[in-house]
Amino acid sequence: MKFFIDTANLAQIKEAHDLGVLDGVTTNPSLMAKEGIKGEANILKHYADICELVDGPISAEVLSTDFKSMVEEGKKLAAIHPNIVVKVPMIKDGVKALKYFTDNGIKTNCTLVFSAGQAILAAKAGATFVSPFIGRIDDSSWDGVELIAQIAQIYSIQGFKTEILAASIRNALHIVKCAEAGADICTCPLDSILGLLKHPLTDIGLAKFLEDAKKM
Numbered sequence: 001m002k003f004f005i006d007t008a009n010l011a012q013i014k015e016a017h018d019l020g021v022l023d024g025v026t027t028n029p030s031l032m033a034k035e036g037i038k039g040e041a042n043i044l045k046h047y048a049d050i051c052e053l054v055d056g057p058i059s060a061e062v063l064s065t066d067f068k069s070m071v072e073e074g075k076k077l078a079a080i081h082p083n084i085v086v087k088v089p090m091i092k093d094g095v096k097a098l099k100y101f102t103d104n105g106i107k108t109n110c111t112l113v114f115s116a117g118q119a120i121l122a123a124k125a126g127a128t129f130v131s132p133f134i135g136r137i138d139d140s141s142w143d144g145v146e147l148i149a150q151i152a153q154i155y156s157i158q159g160f161k162t163e164i165l166a167a168s169i170r171n172a173l174h175i176v177k178c179a180e181a182g183a184d185i186c187t188c189p190l191d192s193i194l195g196l197l198k199h200p201l202t203d204i205g206l207a208k209f210l211e212d213a214k215k216m
């Protein structure tokens with residue numbers, strides 16, 4: 001399973017990259033706004049800066065909701081760097097845009113996916129990645145990881161090539177459960193990635209080894 005980091009914060013992207021386990025980056029308009037990135041030129045430059053840091057798929061989301069504008073915007077984003085993946089919402093014009101980008105060799109990430117039916121549509125349109133939002137599903141008292149397992153089973157039976165990118169990850173346990181359920185990728189906040197490191201017996205064991213090392 002690949003690891004993407006889910007942030008537009010350059011310091012956090014660098015920290016995850018320096019750990020040596022980072023395969024890509026996802027952003028969304030909320031994450032870009034959180035970093036104070038405003039205006040088209042600054043937005044495009046920020047994506048270019050992320051591409052300089054990480055050599056892997058970098059998702060950049062379109063802000064328009066009609067087919068024609070999505071295509072224009074997506075082309076502009078894709079022109080920033082060969083690693084840019086155009087992130088498109090799961091709406092009717094979004095599906096048309098996914099198909100357009102697929103036919104024109106532009107990689108896509110279909111976002112805001114909350115059901116197996118939506119994941120089937122994304123795969124039919126040729127999306128490179130599909131992003132089920134598991135944390136938001138859990139927040140609404142459904143089972144996000146169960147959706148990952150269902151999509152993984154459908155894609156395997158049907159031979160769909162779209163990669164399952166588990167998004168809206170809230171903690172390290174989500175990452176483990178998504179790996180078990182068959183996600184191809186998890187996109188995670190830095191805290192969740194670092195959460196995988198934690199085990200009290202590791203800390204206790206290391207403290208004892210270091211104490212005993214003084215007697216060597």
Ligand code: E4P
Nearest residue numbers: 006026028131136167168169
């Ligand atoms: C990533 O592609 C998604 O936009 C992101 O994971 C959503 O996460 P959230 O539910 O924590 O906002």
